Amino acid sequence: MNASIGLYERLAARLGERGWTANPADMAPHLTEWRGRYTGTTPFLAMPATTAEVQDVVRLCAEAGAAITPQGGNTGLVGGQIPDGEVLLSLKRMNRIRDVDALNDAMTVEAGVVLEKAHDAAKAAERMFPLSLGSQGSATIGGLISTNAGGVHVMRYGMMRDLVLGLEVVLPDGSLLPALKALRKDNTGYDLKQLFIGAEGTLGVVTAATLKLFARPTEHVAAVAGAMDVAAALRLLHLAKARTGALSAFELMNRTSVDVTVKHIDGVRDPFAMAPSYVVLMEFEAGGGADLEHLVEAVLADALEEGLIIDAQVARSEAQAKSYWRLRETIPAAHRLEGAQVNMDISVPVSALPEYFAQAQALSTALHEGARMVAFGHAGDGNIHTTIMQRPGADPASFPGEAIIEAVQRMASGLGGSISAEHGIGVSRRDELPAYKDPVALALMKTVKAALDPKRIMNPRAMLEA
Amino acid sequence: MNASIGLYERLAARLGERGWTANPADMAPHLTEWRGRYTGTTPFLAMPATTAEVQDVVRLCAEAGAAITPQGGNTGLVGGQIPDGEVLLSLKRMNRIRDVDALNDAMTVEAGVVLEKAHDAAKAAERMFPLSLGSQGSATIGGLISTNAGGVHVMRYGMMRDLVLGLEVVLPDGSLLPALKALRKDNTGYDLKQLFIGAEGTLGVVTAATLKLFARPTEHVAAVAGAMDVAAALRLLHLAKARTGALSAFELMNRTSVDVTVKHIDGVRDPFAMAPSYVVLMEFEAGGGADLEHLVEAVLADALEEGLIIDAQVARSEAQAKSYWRLRETIPAAHRLEGAQVNMDISVPVSALPEYFAQAQALSTALHEGARMVAFGHAGDGNIHTTIMQRPGADPASFPGEAIIEAVQRMASGLGGSISAEHGIGVSRRDELPAYKDPVALALMKTVKAALDPKRIMNPRAMLEA
Numbered sequence: 001m002n003a004s005i006g007l008y009e010r011l012a013a014r015l016g017e018r019g020w021t022a023n024p025a026d027m028a029p030h031l032t033e034w035r036g037r038y039t040g041t042t043p044f045l046a047m048p049a050t051t052a053e054v055q056d057v058v059r060l061c062a063e064a065g066a067a068i069t070p071q072g073g074n075t076g077l078v079g080g081q082i083p084d085g086e087v088l089l090s091l092k093r094m095n096r097i098r099d100v101d102a103l104n105d106a107m108t109v110e111a112g113v114v115l116e117k118a119h120d121a122a123k124a125a126e127r128m129f130p131l132s133l134g135s136q137g138s139a140t141i142g143g144l145i146s147t148n149a150g151g152v153h154v155m156r157y158g159m160m161r162d163l164v165l166g167l168e169v170v171l172p173d174g175s176l177l178p179a180l181k182a183l184r185k186d187n188t189g190y191d192l193k194q195l196f197i198g199a200e201g202t203l204g205v206v207t208a209a210t211l212k213l214f215a216r217p218t219e220h221v222a223a224v225a226g227a228m229d230v231a232a233a234l235r236l237l238h239l240a241k242a243r244t245g246a247l248s249a250f251e252l253m254n255r256t257s258v259d260v261t262v263k264h265i266d267g268v269r270d271p272f273a274m275a276p277s278y279v280v281l282m283e284f285e286a287g288g289g290a291d292l293e294h295l296v297e298a299v300l301a302d303a304l305e306e307g308l309i310i311d312a313q314v315a316r317s318e319a320q321a322k323s324y325w326r327l328r329e330t331i332p333a334a335h336r337l338e339g340a341q342v343n344m345d346i347s348v349p350v351s352a353l354p355e356y357f358a359q360a361q362a363l364s365t366a367l368h369e370g371a372r373m374v375a376f377g378h379a380g381d382g383n384i385h386t387t388i389m390q391r392p393g394a395d396p397a398s399f400p401g402e403a404i405i406e407a408v409q410r411m412a413s414g415l416g417g418s419i420s421a422e423h424g425i426g427v428s429r430r431d432e433l434p435a436y437k438d439p440v441a442l443a444l445m446k447t448v449k450a451a452l453d454p455k456r457i458m459n460p461r462a463m464l465e466a
Numbered sequence: 467m468n469a470s471i472g473l474y475e476r477l478a479a480r481l482g483e484r485g486w487t488a489n490p491a492d493m494a495p496h497l498t499e500w501r502g503r504y505t506g507t508t509p510f511l512a513m514p515a516t517t518a519e520v521q522d523v524v525r526l527c528a529e530a531g532a533a534i535t536p537q538g539g540n541t542g543l544v545g546g547q548i549p550d551g552e553v554l555l556s557l558k559r560m561n562r563i564r565d566v567d568a569l570n571d572a573m574t575v576e577a578g579v580v581l582e583k584a585h586d587a588a589k590a591a592e593r594m595f596p597l598s599l600g601s602q603g604s605a606t607i608g609g610l611i612s613t614n615a616g617g618v619h620v621m622r623y624g625m626m627r628d629l630v631l632g633l634e635v636v637l638p639d640g641s642l643l644p645a646l647k648a649l650r651k652d653n654t655g656y657d658l659k660q661l662f663i664g665a666e667g668t669l670g671v672v673t674a675a676t677l678k679l680f681a682r683p684t685e686h687v688a689a690v691a692g693a694m695d696v697a698a699a700l701r702l703l704h705l706a707k708a709r710t711g712a713l714s715a716f717e718l719m720n721r722t723s724v725d726v727t728v729k730h731i732d733g734v735r736d737p738f739a740m741a742p743s744y745v746v747l748m749e750f751e752a753g754g755g756a757d758l759e760h761l762v763e764a765v766l767a768d769a770l771e772e773g774l775i776i777d778a779q780v781a782r783s784e785a786q787a788k789s790y791w792r793l794r795e796t797i798p799a800a801h802r803l804e805g806a807q808v809n810m811d812i813s814v815p816v817s818a819l820p821e822y823f824a825q826a827q828a829l830s831t832a833l834h835e836g837a838r839m840v841a842f843g844h845a846g847d848g849n850i851h852t853t854i855m856q857r858p859g860a861d862p863a864s865f866p867g868e869a870i871i872e873a874v875q876r877m878a879s880g881l882g883g884s885i886s887a888e889h890g891i892g893v894s895r896r897d898e899l900p901a902y903k904d905p906v907a908l909a910l911m912k913t914v915k916a917a918l919d920p921k922r923i924m925n926p927r928a929m930l931e932a
Contacts, residue, residue, distance in 0.1 A: 438643070
């Protein structure tokens, strides 16, 4: 007997007309990943609007032994949000800002709130929620928590994990963990919320979160600098950190990143005529009173004098700052037009970045003569998005993509690095995880999964094999 | 048959002469809590010097079904480090600084390293490890991690949890979780290290950690201000945060805190002649270039003009800054001399502090006429150490301490607060935890404990009842 007979009727009755669909046209946008890499199926799309409805959906599915794939804004990069026959649980109707407590620098929002709306709510209270990334017009708080999102301000404000004070979570049996504390300090037992942050929906469903807010910086300064090697760029990083105490982003782009972007994206240009091997984009922010622009200028002047950089510019207008960020943010769109390629999301200790850059290029070249490396990203955190592209004119079919991924990831792992700095594991990297994860760690992950979700109904294809 | 027959011989053989003792005189300092509130017993004090030795101790104990109490610097405040017949596992001989990687702003140290030594190692590399608290000359990194220690710089740098990049942990079966990553970003599965931070040794033994380092601030400014109510002090908090971006400590002391300390501690004086109801001690820090002292002066001038404070002083010398901190840090020693009293470690949302102060005094007075409240601490984090003292001259035996604790903790809990902001649960608060913790959360804690430590050998009397 199929235990799910009758399940969809029960779910539909509980959720009401607006709370579900099985109409293919309505479900379609939820079933295809935005780049088109994953397309899934589901018998039933649940769209609960309250925590109690989420609890009942999970409880009914658990009773029927039916698996669930939770979904937020469907902006994930590793396929963890696309169902393959599971009940699809969209949190998008849970989109209320429950509370903004400016005096506590905290706000409580539901899982389906889009990041940009959370930014707006913080701003309306003269505060700031600092997490910032390209998909912020679509990505939801629940998804950002479940994937422990990063973005461009991690070096100052941390990952999503660092920005969560409390979580409300529906557990795999439908019970509710109502741990929406708005406290900076609470040492009353295990910090259970940590289990669900970055768990990709495999241990429960995040329905709401209390998030940290910050004072809005009154001054912003953006600057670019050109360096001839990664080690020099790192010396600039530490100089800027120590001398200003105000560095909030430190993004590194290698020459090929800049070149392909200038080539393909209208209106993007190289800020430097001297074509430095690396362009660094820095952002600084401070409260009022400090003369940040002069401070940044002084640091860059010293860096020039010490020979760390060959040129630098401080943005004189918002438009100029935006043009720097546009160069950085359009790199992914640009490199996709350069034929066969593989993409990786690597982190290593910051001190190992020079070695990483050199080895990644050398290993790729050894496997494919003329391989071109686009390497860019959050160097201040040791996180480099790395794309290896075919040489121009080569047969795309001859490009040894898998071998290059394997070689570069092995090397990064040997440097103490990670094969998924911010994108997660999901479905796309699940099968390679055992090759990189320590076996005791992997076994402990499975112990945790089995303890919290013994029926294995929560996003069962993501992260961990059965 | 007692399974531990032969266990001590096996442990002794593995650890060698320097690695263990059963001599009462040698064990004594490990068996009494520093305030004398807990005295314990142990048949065997293990003092391993390497991770492999810790693994074998845990494995041999697990095989024999013998329980273990791990111990660091024995500075804990809730009795979690004192054995009651368990094998005592001291980590103090594991005291190596394994690695300082200044370019990665990280260092790897063993569990037995004393916090002050960690400070020194960071300083030698021109970096800073920011965790700072009264017991830093004795407290060890392993204990600070296992209790998720706080201290005076939490508002800028976070709790110990926020300062850990990677952990090496011996699991309850003796296997090793070698997760000593030195990465800011690593989304390859559950963040397992979080399980062991603040777990009070109930899920495994932390043997080493990779910690975050920071650029050393080049400027420090300390200041005190006098406020007439808590709400005004909070407005000062947010003004100082927003206007300087440099606030690293915000400590609040009520009038009684100041008065008892001036009375009992030689050389401590009230910085203000006007006897404000609350004295705020602030610390600011910044990288070079900013003129921090003038910035702080401007903020305090505005706060005076807006009527938030009635007086303020900026320290003109290191000695003056130290005198402010001496007032703050000697409060606990002073209030102990005032007769019957109870001590609590409360946190509430920062916005709820005015309500908390008013209610705590009112509830205490209702239970004991003339009750005096010493309330002080990390107001920037919502964490107020609260002592309720008898009225002078009352019979100490008539002081309703337990009833006051119950009333104040209930009230704080109702404000969304915590009954143990930074000290933990240990043995002393284990039995009251179920009254304050959500039952689903408590059940989930037990699920985690049972999954990781099914034989219940790791610090079995701490935090959770069997």
